[in-house]
Amino acid sequence: MRGSDPAFGGVLVRATVERLMMPETAPTERVPEMQNLNDLVLAVARERSRTAFAALFSHFAPRLKSYLMRLGTEPGQAEELVQDVMLRVWRRAETFDPTQANANTWIFTIARNQRIDAVRRERRPEIDLTDPALVPEPVPPADRTLEAGQETARLNAAIGALPNDQAELLRLAYYEGTPHSAISAERGIPLGTVKSRLRLALDRLRRLLREDI
């Protein structure tokens, strides 16, 4: 969780946020509530803030490295990929839209795509939300901005509350890129059971995402 990461809650972020959020006024005590990953990405987008970027790096780089190594990337290449992912965060920060996704989710998708590109040497087909040929939403999507910070916290709490077997399968699927059939073979669990446990886990998390939005 965010609070347990000393680098993130540290002086660096405080200083950044003070400078970014209150440039014209005297420093105040309001800083802690602004410690939001989304705000850091927005600070990079709007002001090219290197301090905000360094704070994002200290939060995400160790997580990204761990994620990439789980997916079988060697430590050296994992660090290179972490750099590439964060460089993309820097360059594409202005495309970050907190009404569409959280900073965690946005950076997860960048890391996923970068790995596909670098390791599998494939392109990643993605929709283009600005494409005029895209079939639009029947009604404009609900503005999820206010939910942004809470959403991740709620999801993390829900993942923590999942039965162990479901949570483990979920992590295997996302974080080891293991196809369902391989999970089934490795764990000696029938394929149908793998699928139904994953479904249960996803159902539970989805219901949660839909609540209160």
Added chain:
Amino acid sequence: MTNPLYHPPREILLDYADGSLGEPAALVIATHLAFCPACRHQVADLEAIGGALLEEECLNPVSDDCLRSLMARLDEPALEASKPVALRGVRPCSALPPHGLADLPKPLACLPEPLRSYLEASLAETPWQPPNSRPRNSGARDAGGWEIDLRVGRPPVRTRLIGVVGGGVMPRPSPIGMNLNLVLAGGYHDPRGTFRRGDLVLDDPGLDYSPAADNGEECVYLCVTDASLRLSGVLSRSLNPFVAL
């Protein structure tokens, strides 16, 4: 304009969101998403779960040098991969497509991303030939039909755009693996139902449903044949007419 009625099974949406789906099938899914707001929500939720898992990921320290050399790279000019130069910036349904696209069947000029870029890249290599200027296969069923190989995925995986005249018989599904058909224009039917724009239909290699294009408009669809999909067992055999919410 109605939204699609037949959707990818959730396992495939999960594989798309977690990045384990190969490029050909991912192209089918991403194109379905362009037609289907409901599945876009599903994928957004699955990606949010990926984001939450990233948040609780272990911390594996990076070397001190990593941040330093990254900060030094921030001012480098970006060398982003770009679309094929000749066709970049083509807008869908434009009145005057650039040369090479002018003779295309109309549905192909109106494709959404990401499929449009893939088609443009393919046409940049092999220009479009209208069906009546090609050597025709024998048999009346092929008259006016055409296909474009998008060259996505390694053989034996095949990724094709296929056109079938209204009322025409569809090509048989490839026996080598699972077929994913995404309807782009017109429609077709088989004993299981009628499929229209945006619908995703899964065909098992062993089964031949003898599908036929609906009368009237030409039926255009994206067809991916991928043996690995069958082996990995991620596909459910039944059609998925409901989006689970």
